[in-house]
Amino acid sequence: MSTSVAVEIGSVYWALDGGIHHASCGQRMVLRARHPDELVFACVACSESVAVPVSVLSRIPVAT
Numbered sequence: 001m002s003t004s005v006a007v008e009i010g011s012v013y014w015a016l017d018g019g020i021h022h023a024s025c026g027q028r029m030v031l032r033a034r035h036p037d038e039l040v041f042a043c044v045a046c047s048e049s050v051a052v053p054v055s056v057l058s059r060i061p062v063a064t
C-alpha cells in the first residue's frame, strides 16, 4: 500500500516560480520520486507526499 496521498485537483498548484506548491500550507514541494506514470512530490513544510499522475500535470491550476 502506498503512503502517498492521491492527488486531487486543488491540493497542489503551480506557482509563478515554476514549482509545485502545496495548497493546504502554501509551501513549495520538491520532487521526491519519478515514476513512468506519476511524479511524487514532498512538501518541505509538512512532509506530506502527494502523487501527481502525469495525466493530471497539465490540469493543475496556476497561481495568479
Ligand SMILES: [Zn+2]
Binding pocket: 022, 024, 025, 026, 027, 043, 044, 045, 046, 047, 048
Ligand atoms: Zn504542506
